[in-house]
Amino acid sequence: MKTAAVNRAADICDLAPGYIRAIAPYEPGKPISELAREFGLDPNGIIKLASNENPLGVSPLAMQAMRQALADVARYPDGNGFELKQALSQHYGVETSQIVLGNGSNDVLELAARSFLTPGLEAIYSQHAFAVYPLATQAVGATGVEVPAHDFAHDLGAMLRAVSPRTRLMFIANPNNPTGTLIHSADLHAFIRALPPDVIVVLDEAYNEYLPAELKADSVGWLREFPNLIITRTFSKAYGLAGLRVGYAFAHAGVADLMNRVRQPFNVNSISLAAATAGLDDREFVRHSFELNQSGMRRITQGLTQLGLTYIPSFGNFVSFKVGDANAVFQQLLKRGVIVRPIASYGMPDYLRVSTGLEAENERFLEALGQSLSA
Numbered sequence: 529m530k531t532a533a534v535n536r537a538a539d540i541c542d543l544a545p546g547y548i549r550a551i552a553p554y555e556p557g558k559p560i561s562e563l564a565r566e567f568g569l570d571p572n573g574i575i576k577l578a579s580n581e582n583p584l585g586v587s588p589l590a591m592q593a594m595r596q597a598l599a600d601v602a603r604y605p606d607g608n609g610f611e612l613k614q615a616l617s618q619h620y621g622v623e624t625s626q627i628v629l630g631n632g633s634n635d636v637l638e639l640a641a642r643s644f645l646t647p648g649l650e651a652i653y654s655q656h657a658f659a660v661y662p663l664a665t666q667a668v669g670a671t672g673v674e675v676p677a678h679d680f681a682h683d684l685g686a687m688l689r690a691v692s693p694r695t696r697l698m699f700i701a702n703p704n705n706p707t708g709t710l711i712h713s714a715d716l717h718a719f720i721r722a723l724p725p726d727v728i729v730v731l732d733e734a735y736n737e738y739l740p741a742e743l744k745a746d747s748v749g750w751l752r753e754f755p756n757l758i759i760t761r762t763f764s765k766a767y768g769l770a771g772l773r774v775g776y777a778f779a780h781a782g783v784a785d786l787m788n789r790v791r792q793p794f795n796v797n798s799i800s801l802a803a804a805t806a807g808l809d810d811r812e813f814v815r816h817s818f819e820l821n822q823s824g825m826r827r828i829t830q831g832l833t834q835l836g837l838t839y840i841p842s843f844g845n846f847v848s849f850k851v852g853d854a855n856a857v858f859q860q861l862l863k864r865g866v867i868v869r870p871i872a873s874y875g876m877p878d879y880l881r882v883s884t885g886l887e888a889e890n891e892r893f894l895e896a897l898g899q900s901l902s903a
């Protein structure tokens with residue numbers, strides 16, 4: 529007995545694989561409640577433009593559906609998400625067998641990694657791309673290959689050249705977060721066509737609803753052409769349901785089936801299923817979100833220019849701008865009750881990212897930023 533105890537690992541955590549111990553945790557935007565506690569501020573006076581959330585809140589149709597769903601929470605959710613899949617199928621013209629639902633699109637990104645990666649295989653993603661790609665890759669012990677960006681955008685040529693016999697996944701964020709860059713449809717299509725068929729493209733379109741129609745790729749149509757394409761989308765951004773955690777993937781039916789086997793049986797809860805199903809058909813809400821973002825983006829970028837700052841033109845509901853000592857400016861903004869997002873962990877230590885807000889929030893942000901720069 530005694531010997532066994534002595535032989536035990538000195539640190540129980542050493543029992544976890546090295547690739548798990550090496551994971552650098554995701555750094556979320558600072559919650560309003562946390563800033564209120566830390567600085568003794570009134571939470572009602574704080575504005576959060578840090579997580580690309582929808583400043584309009586929740587669609588009234590989704591709200592009503594959630595209220596109704598509350599009565600049934602004693603029951604397990606529909607593990608197959610029948611109604612939401614029906615709604616998505618009608619909305620986008622895909623078969624329900626091609627749909628995977630997730631606890632946020634984050635979940636779906638992980639399902640792709642868990643379905644196709646093992647230690648020894650590689651996933652490729654761009655420098656300055658969404659932080660979940662390296663996390664999902666590392667969590668399954670596969671190797672992440674980060675390809676240097678070109679002017680903050682995905683360098684598709686370099687990404688193609690990075691493909692090796694061990695490459696199994698290629699993550700593409702379009703538009704990308706936190707840079708907001710967009711790959712044009714024809715370039716993206718040519719890129720996917722040029723990839724070996726045994727490399728699966730995970731095309732993350734979390735900000736798709738913020739694109740004007742003429743800039744949207746027909747990515748869903750491409751599924752007929754490319755069995756190695758997985759498209760991920762979310763209800764967290766334009767649909768205003770970030771707290772509920774609902775995302776989905778469209779893929780070849782066989783691929784969707786694999787991902788569905790890997791997921792938790794009840795990975796999307798019943799309130800979220802109800803809200804997303806109702807929210808999907810609230811065209812008015814999505815249109816309003818789109819328009820508010822268009823005008824907010826114009827106002828914020830104009831304000832940044834007036835302050836003498838440069839920014840990366842963005843196709844999302846956020847924009848990253850350059851401010852020398854980003855952490856100092858971030859702290860100054862916090863003091864003034866404005867939360868934005870430092871993106872040093874994305875290899876952009878001189879930049880801050882701000883999400884578009886309501887008109888009054890954008891004004892307050894610009895005013896606080898002006899004061900913070902001269903503080």
Ligand SMILES: *Cc1c(COP(=O)(O)O)cnc(C)c1O
Binds near residue numbers: 633734761765
């Ligand atoms: C916000 C975001 C997501 C969506 O995350 P959810 O898990 O669906 O809330 C996915 N990809 C990118 C690039 C994002 O910025």
